[in-house]
Amino acid sequence: MNHASASAAGELSEPESRHLAPEEVLERLDSLSAEDKRRLRLIERRRLSGTDLREGLLYQEAICQALLGERRCPRKVSFVAFLAQSMRSISSHRREALARQVPTTKVDGSGNLVDLPIAADQLDPEETLIEREAADVVAEIYKLLEGDDEAQLTIMAIADGKKGKELRDELAIDQSRFDYTMKRIRRAVAKKYPKGWPS
Amino acid sequence: MTKKRKSIDELRDLSDAIDESILGASDAEVSKELASLGIDPEKVAAEMDAIAQEAKRLAGKSRLARAKDAVSAFRSNPPNASQGDRTALRSRLQRMRSGRPGENDDLMMAARKGKEMSPSDEEGALDDLAQLEALESEDPEASKE
Numbered sequence: 096m097n098h099a100s101a102s103a104a105g106e107l108s109e110p111e112s113r114h115l116a117p118e119e120v121l122e123r124l125d126s127l128s129a130e131d132k133r134r135l136r137l138i139e140r141r142r143l144s145g146t147d148l149r150e151g152l153l154y155q156e157a158i159c160q161a162l163l164g165e166r167r168c169p170r171k172v173s174f175v176a177f178l179a180q181s182m183r184s185i186s187s188h189r190r191e192a193l194a195r196q197v198p199t200t201k202v203d204g205s206g207n208l209v210d211l212p213i214a215a216d217q218l219d220p221e222e223t224l225i226e227r228e229a230a231d232v233v234a235e236i237y238k239l240l241e242g243d244d245e246a247q248l249t250i251m252a253i254a255d256g257k258k259g260k261e262l263r264d265e266l267a268i269d270q271s272r273f274d275y276t277m278k279r280i281r282r283a284v285a286k287k288y289p290k291g292w293p294s
Numbered sequence: 295m296t297k298k299r300k301s302i303d304e305l306r307d308l309s310d311a312i313d314e315s316i317l318g319a320s321d322a323e324v325s326k327e328l329a330s331l332g333i334d335p336e337k338v339a340a341e342m343d344a345i346a347q348e349a350k351r352l353a354g355k356s357r358l359a360r361a362k363d364a365v366s367a368f369r370s371n372p373p374n375a376s377q378g379d380r381t382a383l384r385s386r387l388q389r390m391r392s393g394r395p396g397e398n399d400d401l402m403m404a405a406r407k408g409k410e411m412s413p414s415d416e417e418g419a420l421d422d423l424a425q426l427e428a429l430e431s432e433d434p435e436a437s438k439e
Contacts, residue, residue: 132338132339136338158349159353253311255299278315
């Protein structure tokens with residue numbers, strides 16, 4: 096089942112509510128296919144980096160939040176895509192929480208606690224650090240695809256905010272060609288960053 | 295002028311595009327990629343099922359804890375009826391006990407069996423009535439049911 100291109104699971108007749116009720120969440124959960132569970136496992140693994148969560152916890156938390164109604168699945172969205180999105184969001188919040196714990200002081204040679212220097216234009220040192228790391232990772236991903244012009248152009252277009260048809264039009268490729276390019280990117284990235292990247 | 299995108303946004307879009315491509319990938323590709331990461335695709339479904347079971351258990355436990363908290367919060371904040379309110383409640387209770395038509399005939403059946411209530415029973419009944427009125431004022435529809 097392709098969850099990416101279609102809002103697959105949402106083909107219900109005019110629903111009373113725009114979101115799944117908790118008992119419907121349970122039904123969808125129980126009817127996930129083995130293939131979908133494998134997809135979710137791959138996605139979870141990619142989202143662990145930079146968090147203190149071990150494998151399985153992100154998926155567990157996403158399910159818990161769905162069952163408790165803390166995150167609600169719109170009917171128009173595939174349940175698998177919803178879980179993937181929830182894991183992304185949970186890991187992102189976790190990374191932000193951890194980043195806030197980054198010390199802004201250090202102990203100097205004499206054992207005194209001193210403030211780390213922060214430049215005047217760097218009002219938020221954590222944000223500055225995350226932005227610098229992100230820039231390094233984007234550059235690294237681009238470099239990983241050295242020699243594959245199509246993949247590099249795709250990376251540039253995605254990084255430029257293009258999506259869907261606009262993205263394929265810019266690259267002048269059809270969906271199957273795009274899927275094949277993404278597969279190459281995915282593989283290269285998985286080798287370098289098997290657990291995703293930290294920001 | 296086009297504002298330069300932040301690297302963090304670029305990376306987020308790349309990450310989302312990769313997730314989306316995983317959701318759209320064929321079953322064979324997904325299994326192959328899991329295997330390349332040293333994960334046995336055949337075992338994944340059972341492992342994910344076990345995680346889902348644990349999540350269901352934790353969610354159930356959390357729901358129960360929330361319900362318990364709600365009950366204790368309700369119990370620890372009994373309606374604080376003023377003396378004036380209490381007098382009004384006492385006359386309502388007496389009307390109910392007298393069994394006058396139209397005065398909540400469906401309530402307090404036991405209280406209308408002729409026996410006098412003890413003072414503590416009466417105080418308890420007043421507390422109950424105060425709680426009931428508080429609930430009705432929170433949900434006006436409830437009093438119609």
